[in-house]
Amino acid sequence: MSNTLSELIAQGWRLRYVDPLSLVDHASHVRGESDQAACAWADLFEAWGRLSRGEREDCDRCLASARIAMQGVSDIEGRVACDELATYLLARDGDCEAAMRCGAAALALPADALSPVMRYNVLSRHGIVLESSGRTDEALHAHYDTVAAARRTGEPAFVATSLGALGGLQSSLLNLEDAQPLCAEAWSLCEQWQWINVTSFVGLNHMMVLSGLGRHGDALAMADRMIALEERFTARHRAQRHTLYGVVLTAAGELERAQAMLDRSHVLVKAASAEGVPRIEWAWSQARVWNRVGRARDALELACTYLASSPPGRQDVAFPIDIANLRAEAALACEALGDLAGALRHEREAARAREEAAHRAAHAQRVTMQINLQLDAATRERDRAVQEQQRLAQVNAALESANQAKTRFLAAASHDLRQPIHALGLQLAALRDVLPPGPAQGIGQRIEGTVGALGSMFNLLLDMSRMDAGVMPVRRIDADLRPLLVRLIDEFAPAAADKRLRLALRLPAHCAATTDAMLLERLLRNLIDNAIKYTEHGGVLVTLRRAGAGRWRLQVWDTGCGIAVEEQARVFDEFYQVGNRARDRAQGLGLGLSIVRRLAHMLNHRLTLSSRPGHGSCFSIELPATEIAPVEPKLLVHGADFGEDLCIAVIEDDADVRDAMRLLLQRWGHRVVDGIDHHGVLAQCVDGCVPVAVIADDQLPGARNGAAEAAALGDALERALPTLIVTGDSSPQRLRALSDAGLAWLSKPVAPVRLRSWLAGIRS
Numbered sequence: 001m002s003n004t005l006s007e008l009i010a011q012g013w014r015l016r017y018v019d020p021l022s023l024v025d026h027a028s029h030v031r032g033e034s035d036q037a038a039c040a041w042a043d044l045f046e047a048w049g050r051l052s053r054g055e056r057e058d059c060d061r062c063l064a065s066a067r068i069a070m071q072g073v074s075d076i077e078g079r080v081a082c083d084e085l086a087t088y089l090l091a092r093d094g095d096c097e098a099a100m101r102c103g104a105a106a107l108a109l110p111a112d113a114l115s116p117v118m119r120y121n122v123l124s125r126h127g128i129v130l131e132s133s134g135r136t137d138e139a140l141h142a143h144y145d146t147v148a149a150a151r152r153t154g155e156p157a158f159v160a161t162s163l164g165a166l167g168g169l170q171s172s173l174l175n176l177e178d179a180q181p182l183c184a185e186a187w188s189l190c191e192q193w194q195w196i197n198v199t200s201f202v203g204l205n206h207m208m209v210l211s212g213l214g215r216h217g218d219a220l221a222m223a224d225r226m227i228a229l230e231e232r233f234t235a236r237h238r239a240q241r242h243t244l245y246g247v248v249l250t251a252a253g254e255l256e257r258a259q260a261m262l263d264r265s266h267v268l269v270k271a272a273s274a275e276g277v278p279r280i281e282w283a284w285s286q287a288r289v290w291n292r293v294g295r296a297r298d299a300l301e302l303a304c305t306y307l308a309s310s311p312p313g314r315q316d317v318a319f320p321i322d323i324a325n326l327r328a329e330a331a332l333a334c335e336a337l338g339d340l341a342g343a344l345r346h347e348r349e350a351a352r353a354r355e356e357a358a359h360r361a362a363h364a365q366r367v368t369m370q371i372n373l374q375l376d377a378a379t380r381e382r383d384r385a386v387q388e389q390q391r392l393a394q395v396n397a398a399l400e401s402a403n404q405a406k407t408r409f410l411a412a413a414s415h416d417l418r419q420p421i422h423a424l425g426l427q428l429a430a431l432r433d434v435l436p437p438g439p440a441q442g443i444g445q446r447i448e449g450t451v452g453a454l455g456s457m458f459n460l461l462l463d464m465s466r467m468d469a470g471v472m473p474v475r476r477i478d479a480d481l482r483p484l485l486v487r488l489i490d491e492f493a494p495a496a497a498d499k500r501l502r503l504a505l506r507l508p509a510h511c512a513a514t515t516d517a518m519l520l521e522r523l524l525r526n527l528i529d530n531a532i533k534y535t536e537h538g539g540v541l542v543t544l545r546r547a548g549a550g551r552w553r554l555q556v557w558d559t560g561c562g563i564a565v566e567e568q569a570r571v572f573d574e575f576y577q578v579g580n581r582a583r584d585r586a587q588g589l590g591l592g593l594s595i596v597r598r599l600a601h602m603l604n605h606r607l608t609l610s611s612r613p614g615h616g617s618c619f620s621i622e623l624p625a626t627e628i629a630p631v632e633p634k635l636l637v638h639g640a641d642f643g644e645d646l647c648i649a650v651i652e653d654d655a656d657v658r659d660a661m662r663l664l665l666q667r668w669g670h671r672v673v674d675g676i677d678h679h680g681v682l683a684q685c686v687d688g689c690v691p692v693a694v695i696a697d698d699q700l701p702g703a704r705n706g707a708a709e710a711a712a713l714g715d716a717l718e719r720a721l722p723t724l725i726v727t728g729d730s731s732p733q734r735l736r737a738l739s740d741a742g743l744a745w746l747s748k749p750v751a752p753v754r755l756r757s758w759l760a761g762i763r764s
């Protein structure tokens with residue numbers, strides 16, 4: 001549906017309440033959109049317009065055409081709108097049961113299935129049908145729901161109409177205390193806007209409430225305003241309006257004007273119907289005027305005739321206050337004519353009707369009180385929900401702030417801690433080649449292992465920061481899973497053998513999947529390592545099998561301690577470990593499964609866990625299968641020629657790290673020029689040693705950084721220099737900046753083998 005058609009439909013609904021006579025012309029504008037949906041809506045709006053003009057046959061024809069057109073349009077609101085008009089016509093014709101059946105389907109729809117405007121229309125029509133059926137309790141509930149729905153639309157005309165309808169029902173039930181504020185609010189909206197149709201409806205109800213409260217001056221003023229606008233109102237209900245003007249004028253003592261209004265109403269009724277049966281309000285008002293001007297016999301004859309006729313389908317007799325008023329006028333006429341027995345009889349019936357009216361009014365007040373209590377409870381519940389949402393938002397903001405603080409702390413602390421570990425690792429790599437065989441070599445290996453363990457802990461934390469920063473790229477290819485899985489089994493076989501565990505692999509002959517092979521390998525490495533770590537007896541099994549069309553299910557089974565149900569969600573949290581309250585370092589930091597979950601999310605691979613305490617666990621990963629011939633990734637062979645005799649510039653402000661880097665590079669056969677900035681490096685560029693690459697620390701004193709110093713060095717030498725940034729900053733912002741800049745970088749502590757790999761790339 002186009003935006004223009006949507007706007008025309010919204011305008012049509014507003015005209016339906018504000019100026020229904022203009023709907024026929026509006027329908028021609030809607031039809032100008034020239035598609036089936038537009039034609040269907042145009043027929044519907046024309047049907048409403050024809051009905052407002054009193055052209056019932058044309059209304060029925062347009063509605064039938066709209067229904068047929070809506071069948072070929074995927075527009076649930078259009079079909080509901082057709083049902084809503086049909087419901088209105090059935091209720092207007094007096095077939096309220098059929099109207100209820102017609103509107104039932106729309107009422108059964110979920111609240112969010114319809115737009116606020118359409119939902120308001122459905123509820124409004126339902127309330128009117130219930131009221132016409134005499135089901136006043138249900139009608140009250142429906143009208144209050146309609147008011148709430150009207151407020152949700154944000155359309156003042158709908159709000160005024162719904163308030164006026166509810167106030168009118170309360171007034172008919174003589175619950176004037178609740179009716180008055182409703183009608184007053186509705187009328188205040190009408191005074192702000194020029195809504196002729198709404199003003200007619202709301203003004204009548206407000207006028208009658210004022211009269212019922214005994215505020216005859218205000219009621220008379222309202223009647224005068226309405227009479228002045230009468231020619232602008234639609235012809236429908238004109239007889240009813242003149243009757244009610246007569247009621248108010250009679251109560252205010254203006255009998256001559258009241259008689260004129262009652263006469264006009266009677267003429268209109270006769271013209272509209274062969275039977276010419278007036279409303280009961282007209283009957284008792286006319287009898288009251290005649291009683292007051294001395295025409296008691298005419299008043300009595302009118303009252304008795306009306307009471308005896310009981311015309312079929314006359315719904316207004318449902319309100320006993322009108323019967324009471326008519327009986328009271330008959331009693332006054334009998335008394336004036338000397339028929340005291342008749343007067344007593346009519347007065348008794350009037351008293352009985354007044355009692356019934358009072359009972360209904362009291363009942364309406366109780367129902368209204370219950371509705372208001374329910375509305376207050378719903379409002380409090382909504383306010384509590386809003387407060388809870390605000391509280392959760394504050395908690396989430398605090399958690400986000402704490403997470404950012406953690407990241408900032410990790411970035412600041414890790415840089416300072418990485419520096420000595422970084423230097424120590426470089427020095428150990430240089431020392432390894434000069435240690436004599438024997439105990440010294442063993443001590444060196446143990447020191448190197450300790451440094452490596454500490455470095456791996458930092459790298460785990462760095463991986464977490466990289467994933468948070470979104471700088472860990474995902475490169476999906478059609479990868480052969482067999483060599484990847486075989487390699488992992490070979491890698492972990494010694495660890496499993498050390499614990500006397502059986503490590504097995506089961507997979508089909510051909511298995512390719514669309515994934516990032518490197519990230520998937522890291523994910524599986526964590527799962528297999530975790531399985532071996534927590535298994536003491538039995539073994540670990542890695543399987544790959546079909547999981548339906550186009551899917552693989554990769555599973556890591558173990559016969560370990562298992563995970564209780566209440567802990568299964570928490571094992572993916574950072575630093576959480578099952579059965580390691582003493583924080584045994586041999587069991588790691590508790591980051592492995594957290595990284596698994598993040599990697600699975602990055603790869604868009606579904607991760608699940610099933611486990612039974614004492615029996616073991618199974619972690620499952622679902623991957624998209626592919627039949628395309630897998631692309632074999634090119635691997636860097638670390639045993640290749642890494643290149644020697646390069647002149648490397650080292651920019652580092654930490655003397656220990658600078659000395660260790662120089663010593664290591666020189667042991668590998670390279671020449672080194674170093675300094676704390678590019679000026680220091682340039683000062684050492686003598687004897688033909690001009691650097692061909694730069695290794696720079698990311699953080700330097702002041703506002704400088706390694707990338708800027710490396711660029712300045714390249715500018716001074718008038719050549720582009722490949723640059724490797726060595727950083728201890730794990731903050732997501734900095735890692736993202738380095739990645740966006742396209743710079744090669746390694747995190748501290750740098751593994752010597754990774755440094756040699758980068759140098760090999762420079763050489764090639």
